[in-house]
Amino acid sequence: MRPDEEQPLTGGNVSDGVVRIGDTVRRPTGPWTPAVHALLTHLHEVGFNAAPxxxxxxxxxxxxxxxxxxxxxxxxxxxxxxxxxxxARTARLIREFHDAVRDFTPPPHARWRELIPAEGGDIIAHHDLAPWNLVVGDADQWAFIDWDTAGPGSRLWDIAYAIHGFVPLSAHPDWQRPDAPDRLRGFVDAYGLDEAERRRLVPLLGRRTRSMHDFLRDQAARGVQPWTRLWAEGHGDSWRTDAEYIEEREDQWSHALLAG
Structure with a gap:
């Protein structure tokens, strides 16, 4: 590939217009882009390099x-x-991001995408910390990508979403894991939540997952793309069944996080 040749990057569900040119990625901008760039610049300035x-x-x-x-x-x-x-390394990487963003002051009149109303607002959260946005490279080259949905949120809101994808907590037979409670405990231990935070996290696991179903449902009802396409492809059903799976097993998650 020539250094100036555009190579489409198509790994995610929402990747239209994303290309690689040499050692750079080019993406469509939006009103949120200046704020996201300020966030990413801050992260690198304070030593968090696991982001573009x-x-x-x-x-x-x-x-x-x-x-x-x-x-x-x-x-x-x-x-x-x-x-x-x-x-556990993934959980620690998320903790490092949350620690790094703690002192970030958004620029005046910052605009964020804010697709789904978040519970809490103690940080600027990523809002899409998931396996489709974690790049695993050699040695220490692990990084989260796709920061365009960053915006006000909370650490627990970010963590609940990450746990769904990384443990994972899923109703789908291909992704269900009999050791999910142990993996959940290991993830939360590595992140470093205290007991009070763990208690608040458990019911949030289901609510955060269900919020994705509700968002897709509402956007599809309005005919908004690309969410209407994802709803038609069954993504809403996947999020709903995962939410039900998580909610039905709250006792398991509580025991895993709070027993002993």
Whole structure:
């Protein structure tokens, strides 16, 4: 591939217009882009390097970010998170991000995408910490990508979403794990939640998952793309059945996080 040749990047559900050129990624911009770039710049300035670095806007009006080499975990590379210590590393990486963002002051008049109303607002959260946004590279080159949904939220809101995808907590037979309670405990231990936070987290696991179903349902009813397409493809049903699976097992999650 020539250094200036555009290579489409198609790994996610919402990746239209995302291309790689050399060591950069070019993406469509939105009203939220200046705030997201300020966030990413702050993260690098305080030493959190597990995110793309913003490089400005190109002559086509696209944002320019550094390319993160490696493999994306979803959908068929969950082995990258084995053994359990690698899943724990993901949780610690999220904790490092949350610690790094704690002192971030958004620019005046910052605009965020804010697709789903968050419970809590103690940080600027990522809102899509999931296997489809974790790039696993060599040695220390692990990074989260796709920061365009960042915005006000809470640590627990971010963690609940991450647990759904990374443990995972899923009704789908391909993703169900008999050791899910143990993996949940290991994830939360690695992140470092105290007992009070664990108690607040348990009911949030189901609510955060169900919020994805409700968002897709409402956007599809309005005919908003790409959410209408995802709803038609059955993503809403997946989020709903996962939410039901999680809610029906709250006692298991409570025992895993609070017993002993």
């Amino acid at each position: 670095r913003p490089l400005g806007i190109d002559d086509q009006g696209r944002e320019v970010l550094t390319f993160i080499p490696g493999q994306v975990v979803w959908p068929d590379r969950f082995a990258l998170l084995e053994p359990a210590r690698r899943l």
